[in-house]
Amino acid sequence: MKPVIVVHGGAGRIFKEREEGSRAGVARAALRGYGILKQGGSALDAVEEAVRSMEDDPHFNAGCGSVLNEKGEVEMDAIIMDGKTLDSGAVSAVKCIANPIKLARLVMEKTKHMLLTDRGAHLFARAMGIPETPGEKLITERSRERWKKNLEPDSNPEEFQKDLGTVGAVAIDSEGNVACATSTGGLSNKLIGRVGDTACIGSGGYADNHSGATSTTGHGESIMKVVLARLILYHMEQGLSPEMAADTALDYMKTRVGGLGGVIVVNNSGQWAARFSTKQMSWATVKDDQLHYGIYAGERHTKSVDEALTFESEGF
Ligand code: ASP
Numbered sequence: 603m604k605p606v607i608v609v610h611g612g613a614g615r616i617f618k619e620r621e622e623g624s625r626a627g628v629a630r631a632a633l634r635g636y637g638i639l640k641q642g643g644s645a646l647d648a649v650e651e652a653v654r655s656m657e658d659d660p661h662f663n664a665g666c667g668s669v670l671n672e673k674g675e676v677e678m679d680a681i682i683m684d685g686k687t688l689d690s691g692a693v694s695a696v697k698c699i700a701n702p703i704k705l706a707r708l709v710m711e712k713t714k715h716m717l718l719t720d721r722g723a724h725l726f727a728r729a730m731g732i733p734e735t736p737g738e739k740l741i742t743e744r745s746r747e748r749w750k751k752n753l754e755p756d757s758n759p760e761e762f763q764k765d766l767g768t769v770g771a772v773a774i775d776s777e778g779n780v781a782c783a784t785s786t787g788g789l790s791n792k793l794i795g796r797v798g799d800t801a802c803i804g805s806g807g808y809a810d811n812h813s814g815a816t817s818t819t820g821h822g823e824s825i826m827k828v829v830l831a832r833l834i835l836y837h838m839e840q841g842l843s844p845e846m847a848a849d850t851a852l853d854y855m856k857t858r859v860g861g862l863g864g865v866i867v868v869n870n871s872g873q874w875a876a877r878f879s880t881k882q883m884s885w886a887t888v889k890d891d892q893l894h895y896g897i898y899a900g901e902r903h904t905k906s907v908d909e910a911l912t913f914e915s916e917g918f
Contacts, residue, residue: 603778604890605639607632608874609652611662611884612767613819613864621897623661624767628886629895630914631655633907635771636888645781645815646684646707649771653680653703653783656769660742663767665700667742668787670749671794676740678787679801680706685780685809692717694801699727700735703785708732717801745787752791767884768800770807770817772868780815780868782807782831789822798822804832813838814870816848820855820863820880828855834867844868844875852879 611628635652639645657665668676680702683690691710693702694717708730709718718726728734751757768786775781784806788798799822800806806822808831809815816831825831830851837847844867855861856879864878866885876885878899886895893910896902905913 603774603776604872605636605773605775606868606872606874606887606889607635607639607648607652607771607773608866608868608876608887609635609656609769609771609885610817610819610864610866610876611656611769613862613878613880613883614767615880616882616884616897620661624884625895625897627656627659627661628884629893629910631769631771632886632888632893632895633910633914635773636907639773639775642776645773645775645779646682648773648775649781649783650682650703650707652771653769653785654701657701657703657785661767662769663787664769664785665702666740667745667767668740669745669790670741671792671796673794674746674749676737676787677794678702678785679798679806680783680785681801681803681806682706682710682783683781683803683807683809683815684710685811685815688810690716690803692801692803693719693723694797695720695795696723696727698724698734698737699732700740703783705730705732716803719797720795748790768819770819770866772809772815772817772866774815774868774870774872778811778870780809780811780870782809782815782817784817799825799830802826804829806831808832808835810835811870814844814868816865816867818863818865819883821861824855824859824861825863827859827861830855830863830865834865838869844873845877848875848877852877855879
């Protein structure tokens with residue numbers, strides 16, 4: 603099987619001044635994940651690495667750069683899933699952790715459970731030797747500004763949904779195993795303790811070697827109502843291509859509950875899709891040593907991996 607990775611850096615609206623950084627961030631993440639797959643590494647390792655690279659990138663709403671809750675704190679959700687075994691691990695409402703996706707993977711591999719939240723997740727992180735990162739270090743000037751703006755009495759609640767930047771990855775490796783990973787700071791000014799779609803299996807992501815893998819982004823409560831990730835795999839099980847399955851499920855979410863979002867998909871024969879009903883979604887993929895990436899509907903840049911890696915060392 604030829605390996606494939608697809609990543610997203612969130613669906614919503616990406617402000618002009620952040621477009622270049624978002625394109626570079628998703629391209630870099632896809633190249634990192636592909637590097638692992640090319641050396642015979644697993645889909646699980648590849649999606650974790652790709653997501654970790656975007657958690658460390660302040661352009662995205664995950665890890666450092668996460669949006670803030672109503673009290674001005676970072677609270678993050680993440681999930682990872684192995685399509686071979688259907689094992690998955692997730693964390694929700696975690697603070698002071700630089701890479702929630704790593705913790706989600708440890709939940710999958712080192713516990714009998716699938717989701718740890720808040721205090722329990724922190725106790726587990728400590729037991730696993732994961733260092734605490736002071737919450738302040740995960741907060742960017744931009745996320746604080748936005749939080750403050752949203753607190754203003756005349757702020758537009760629609761702001762909550764703009765400029766989102768949840769991150770995710772799906773991959774198929776040379777053995778034909780698929781995996782997905784998703785990580786987010788959630789919605790800006792959310793209530794303390796709000797758990798979004800990202801941490802919920804079947805909503806924020808799903809992976810099954812029998813059909814494929816998907817990672818979602820967008821309005822979490824809408825995604826949960828239609829269980830978007832599992833719905834896409836259901837459509838693929840009925841014979842639809844990744845692109846048709848993604849469009850059908852996104853259309854359903856829009857018409858049924860008025861929710862917008864975006865998804866990345868790979869099926870078990872290596873076909874992929876990056877689709878969204880929002881104005882924009884940053885995405886990138888690498889297949890056959892070719893990197894493709896874009897932000898707007900219909901936008902697609904292509905570079906060979908070699909060319910892209912040179913580009914990367916020059917800082918994009
Ligand atoms: N789905 C995420 C959430 O609601 C937000 C996003 O994807 O941007 O927590």
